[in-house]
Amino acid sequence: MTVRSAPAWVRGAGLCLLALVVLAPAFAWASGAVGYAEPLEHAAAATGAADDAGTTIPGLLPDYSVPGLGPSLGTLVSAVVGTALTLGVAVAAGRLLEE
């Protein structure tokens, strides 16, 4: 990418992204320890919808895990892949729209 006018912030932003990615396994472990639930799941439980949740396409890395890898390493790999992919897709889309 051409970042002639913004090398300083791009470097800092890259370090921030790296920090977030490295933290992901610790947060995954901590939230797993208390049990992950959010209001949509409570609403589903309250109305009998919980069993209706299905999966059309599980994805290459289902639920941010890597088949065959442990949970922490799987989360780390998912964070690396997802963050890099999002960066690439968003920049590519932006470049395409520049013309």
Added chain:
Amino acid sequence: MHIPDGFLDPWVAGLFWLGSGAAIGLAVRRARGELGDERTPLLGVVAAGIFAAQMLNWPIPGGTSAHFVGGAFAGILLGPSLGVLAMTAVVTIQALVFGDGGIVALGANLFALAVVDVLAGYVLFRVVRRVYEPAAAFVAGWGAVVLSALAVGVGVGLSSAFAYELGVTVPIMVVGHALLGLIEGAITAAVYGYVADARPDLVLGRFRDEALTPEVGL
């Protein structure tokens, strides 16, 4: 609050696809004039940062956890058009690569997280900023996530899986996210404050239609 497949009736999912498709299409058209060597890398970094931040589930005593959603932050920093595009990239990759949120339900998840969260956050920020600027980013982050939750609550509440119990789904979604949204507001305010201090020129939502001024600390 990603909706899995099986939760929405087809007509509800279809309406969400129409709404998000129209909004994202408009965002694409408007984004053409905004992108360049400065904003395109920022679009990528904000989208990637929000993806990574969404993986950080903050454990909350009592058996729940919450993560930063980031749509309001994207709207404030990038403006509404690029904010919608950034969140569209995040939510689509989450669904296709990680199975987080359904495929049929992707239109609804885009509507809630990439359209409502971004646009509501942007509008709330600009309105509140005129009244009391230090609270603007917090109110935007909190209010936008509550409105996103309202959209999800209405969508599932109109669907057969949830027994059409709008009176149950909407209060659970809105009250639950009104509490979890306090974290969203706090993180939005903290990150916005940092960026606005370090690089005020990058904060498009703050300066659109205005002259840039160098002294813009919070």
